Amino acid sequence: MDVGGVTREYRRRRRPPGAHLLLLGALLMNGLLQTGRLHDDGDGGFWWGPPVFALLMVSALARILLEQYRAYTRVTTAGITARGPLRSRTWAWHEVYDIRVERAPRGSGRMAPQWLTYLYDFQGRRFLLPHLNDWQLDDPYTEVSDLSLATAPYRSLAWEPRPDVEERILVRAAQRKAWTWGAHGALAMMAVMFVVSVGLIVTGRPDHPLLLIGGVPVASGVVLGAVLQWYWASRPPHSPARQP
Known part of the structure; x- marks a missing residue:
């Protein structure tokens, strides 16, 4: 919603598909089984397998939780802020070249969003805008188009390609x-x-x-x-x- 100008915040609104959680659980169980089979206390072998696997799983689960509950994209009259799992970054409008909705990388299937939104700066660098995707929005392209129109008065440059x-x-x-x-x-x-x-x-x-x-x-x-x-x-x- 707009409150006193362009003030919008995009957070997690919908849960990930159930199939996504089932796949994650299956991968976790398979990894535990495989590292258990390779564990060897006798002559070295893969003694380091279980602790390394546990560390990787904890890191992956922590990242997923942070992406779901901590990350957001906030748009104001001053600029746009993207907060990820660990850090956030803010751009003033004069630093933003474009905001684009792009198809997700091939191979992601239905286990991940199919359309993602990125911010481009004038150096050509690309930054993901969390939760501006087709999992959280019915039509991210229409949302971004509307957002571009709403923020145009706050930019020193028009939304034109260079x-x-x-x-x-x-x-x-x-x-x-x-x-x-x-x-x-x-x-x-x-x-x-x-x-x-x-x-x-x-x-x-x-x-x-x-x-x-x-x-x-x-x-x-x-x-x-x-x-x-x-x-x-x-x-x-x-x-x-x-x-x-």
């Missing part, structure tokens, strides 16, 4: 794409190294499983991300979609 900023946005989009694929490659390599480590333990030849499961995937992801960033540097992707 070629230099659009170029920066495309370059940064190419960088994000490269490092996203680097992260995917690291996860794939982690799965491979996990199988290799289990095979070595089964055959009685454990050989630095922490290095295989942690070090090799990280190094592979960094190399892949760097190569793809170099490759896509002169081939930036198309401008992000702005409406559903």
Whole structure:
């Protein structure tokens, strides 16, 4: 609602789908079973597995809870504030280049919002605006369009595209794409190294499983991300979609 001008706050209004919680529970149980099977008190092995897994699960659950109950997006006549799980950031209106509704990354399926809202600054940097998505709003694109019209009088510049900023946005989009694929490659390599480590333990030849499961995937992801960033540097992707 508007109160004395443009004052809107977007928080969690709806619960996540039940399937989302079921999947999270299934992943938790599977992880517990797997780390239990690999636990070895005799000769080292995966003794560190259960505590590391417990730490990761606690961190993931804490982040989910903070995203649901602490995060928000607040819009006022002075600017816009995005508070995430751990920190918040505020932009004055003259620092905001654009606010765009974009399709979520591929592979998220129905277990995550399909349309997300981002703030772009004049350096081409992109920042997620929490709870301005299709989980919490019936039509985020209409909401953002209305928000842009309502805040136009408080900006020193019109909501108009600028070629230099659009170029920066495309370059940064190419960088994000490269490092996203680097992260995917690291996860794939982690799965491979996990199988290799289990095979070595089964055959009685454990050989630095922490290095295989942690070090090799990280190094592979960094190399892949760097190569793809170099490759896509002169081939930036198309401008992000702005409406559903």
